[in-house]
Amino acid sequence: MAQLKRLSVFIVLFISGLAFAQSDDTPSIWNHEVKKISDTEYELIFSADIYKEWYIYSLYTAEGGSMPSEFDFIGAGVDYELIGTTVEGKTYKKYTEVFDVEETFFKEKALFKQRIRLLKPDLKQISITLNYQICKTVCLLQQEVFEISLDGNTFIASEQKLDARSLAMTNALKLDLKNKEILNSGNENGSSSESGVWMVFGLGFLGGLIALLTPCVFPLIPLTVSYFTKQSKNKSKGITNAVLYGFFIVLIYFLLSLPFHLFDSVDSQILNTIATNIWLNIFFFIIFVFFAFSFFGYYELTLPSSWANKMDAASTKVGGIFGIFFMALTLAIVSFSCTGPILGGLLGSTALAQGSVATNLSFGMTGFGLALALPFALFALFPAWLNSLPKSGGWMTTVKVVLGFLELALAFKFLSNADLVGNWGIFKREIFLGIWIVLFVLLTLYLFGVFRFPHDGPKQKLKIGRKLTGLLSAAFALFLILGLFNMASLKLLSGFPPPDFYSINETESDCPLGLDCFKDFEEGLAYAKANEKPILLDFTGWACVNCRKMEENVWSDSRIYTLLKEDFVLISLYVDDRKELAKEQQFDFQYTPGRIKAIETVGQKWGTFQTINFNAASQPYYVLLSPDLEVLNSAIQYTDIETYESWLKIGIYNFNE
Known part of the structure; x- marks a missing residue:
């Protein structure tokens, strides 16, 4: 366990190091x-x-x-x-x-x-x-x-000194905010993270159920249950051992998440770190493609066989409760070729959820372990159920291929993040949706037997389950096609495809939902002063999933949309924008005690602007200001329609007062 814990710590440190x-x-x-x-x-x-x-x-x-x-x-x-x-x-x-x-x-x-x-x-x-x-x-x-x-x-x-131009631009970045103390006075910090952790728990549980259907795990269920029921002195002892075995499976997967608690006590998603680093997104893209092709049967991912042998030997030698623990650990190791890619997807899902990464991952891993463990306990309690289990066969290979296509779809999400942050303009919304359509069309063709992969067995008559899965894949591909041509709403996928305005087709506005917005604070402030309107300051990111969810699910509501369009000046500042500032706009910024950093990109400018004025570094982050820089309400982050509407109206009321 110490080796596994150190391995997990290394992974966390590697990811965090790349991200920062x-x-x-x-x-x-x-x-x-x-x-x-x-x-x-x-x-x-x-x-x-x-x-x-x-x-x-x-x-x-x-x-x-x-x-x-x-x-x-x-x-x-x-x-x-x-x-x-x-x-x-x-x-x-x-x-x-x-x-x-x-x-x-x-x-x-x-x-x-x-x-x-x-x-x-x-x-x-x-x-x-x-x-x-x-x-x-x-x-x-x-x-x-x-x-x-x-x-x-x-x-x-510091011995470093700023030139006059940098000093002036440094001072210009600092706002003289009035009523600043109310920024963090309310509890308007968005929806509770409880929904996020339970969502990840559900995803982990679903991943565990899927893992049960793979050839690495499924055949072990009757073998293991039979072992406990036959080797034990009596039935109750066998049931106890099987239940204990299941408990240790849950415990092992939970323990693997503990190293992530090295970075505890926060509520910002790791995605906001991952998504702002181009190279880390590319790294995740490559990893997920690698996982996908292992599921397609071109190679197999395994941990060193010596690990499994040592754990198996330990389970036999030690016996008792500790022996059962080592048996559970052996299962985790030998099933890695099937569970590893699924756990990789689970790590990706923690990046898309609200709340602390460590907490999310613990809930997700616990859900995964629970789904794996349940059959061992249930079949030990009701051994007659074993007769109803389907036989191992080619259907498990089909499950792995379906998972491979899902891994590829998630891989292109990370590549899209890199494209958005880097402003490459390659994976526009239509391109991204087109790739997903191709993937799910290919999955449909595979499920209906049009083509095959290396590890597929002899061609057989298609079973009803495979046909239904094929129809579901075809329906999803059709749904994407309709969404591509604006014949269906893709709100269900909010945060996955690039935003609507990141399009091949020229749009009237490069702002969310076609709203009028400014992407420079000074320009927006001047407009607000001229028109005597309050400001909605939107700290966002190109690759911020929750930002897209807010825009597509909350801002799109007719009540919110009307308020944003008619009553506010929207200023959207992208803190992860890697676009270089014009040479005349680049400068050295000096913090109060003297530390100096170079401001060379758009994201560096607005990220620094956010931290020094609002003591915050997460997105989405919304602030209501008057043209005279008076804070009109406490800051708010990811939330629901009703809370956001109330928050906006309080800001309007305070502005009018």
Whole structure:
């Protein structure tokens, strides 16, 4: 289990590393100051404002847990000496199941104090480095370098200086918001994430049921149940062992999700991280294509056979409860060639759901394990049911091929994300829908026996189940065709195809639903002032699934659409837009304590704009403002029609008042 846990941790770190490889934003802003105690003693104070829901680990967090923060006092012991240990401000504690320790961390505000005594009386400046990790959905390894002047009780935040143009553009990016304190005052943060986790649980359970029908799992059901009922001394003992076996299956899949809780305590979806990184989307596209062709029978995915052999040997040697556990673990390993691609799809589904990735994945994996485990327990309780099970055969190969086509469809979703974010203009809405139509037409032809794959057995008469699945695939292909020609609504697929305005055909508006919108804040603000209308500030993303769901399911409602069209100035700012700014619009942005970053793309500009003014980094994120920059209501995110309508009307009322 330790090896599996480390493997899962590696996967999480790999994904998070790729996702943030091109990130320029650090969700904390550092300051420091010097207090002179005497001619030779000083107190150094380091503080950080931490963005909402992010946290930084303490210097003294428990060993064996997450990486603690660490100061490197350069020159200590030679130029100066430390007096006592570093004192911290208010911290919080939380038990972490992954490491089995209670971890200590800062949220909202981090504070460190260290007293020093000079060994060289003429020392005027010292350098100190802080290495730390800041976590939300993922953990970012960060470093702050402090150049501290001891002369004149002042400090130097950075030796870098902005030119006059960059300084002016830096200042222009900061808004003088009025009534800002109400931004987070309400509970209008959208629908409860409970619906998201139960949706993922349902998807996981469905995935587990599908996995049962694969040739890696299905034949094991009667064999395993028969083993428990025949090898046990009495019937009740056999039933107990079979139920225990099922419980351990659920437990194993749940445990595989625990490493993702390294990045706990957030509600933003990992999709908002994944979807803004082109290369990670391409990576997922390749992985899902790889999974699909394994289901088509061109090769087989397996974990090292030695793993299964060791687990099987352990189950025989240990016996008892632990032996049953190792039998369950053996099942998880030997069935990987069928369950691995399905679990990959489950990971993709957690990216499309509302809520914390770690929580979503735990619910999904638990649902998956429960579906796998149920037959072993039920057939042990009612062994006569085994006679009603269909025989293993070619129908299981058909199940794998259907799954392969579904994996391909999901693969093109990730490639579409890369296209949207990169502004390539290749996978327009019509192209994407066309690819899906081809995939489901091919699936239909396969199901009706028009062509075959390498691992298909001898050609036989089509069974009723295969025919019905073929008809369902054909119906879905027809549904897509009607949607392609605007003869049917594709709201059911909201968030999967590119938005309507990302089209081959020239459209009157490149804004959602044909609304009038601005994609530059200053232009939108000027228009709002001229027309004396309130502003709906929409922080969105090209590849943001929940943004598309809001636009296609909430904004499209006649009540909402009318309000947006007639009563508001819509400003949509795409924080994941990789389009380069014109050279004259590129500049260096300086945070308050002096840290500097280059603003070179549209997304960098609006992403920074969102974090420094609204202390938020997730999308969709909606703010209501007056033309005089007064906040009219608390900020809101993904939600339902009734809540959103009420939120808009309160904003209009406050604007009129």
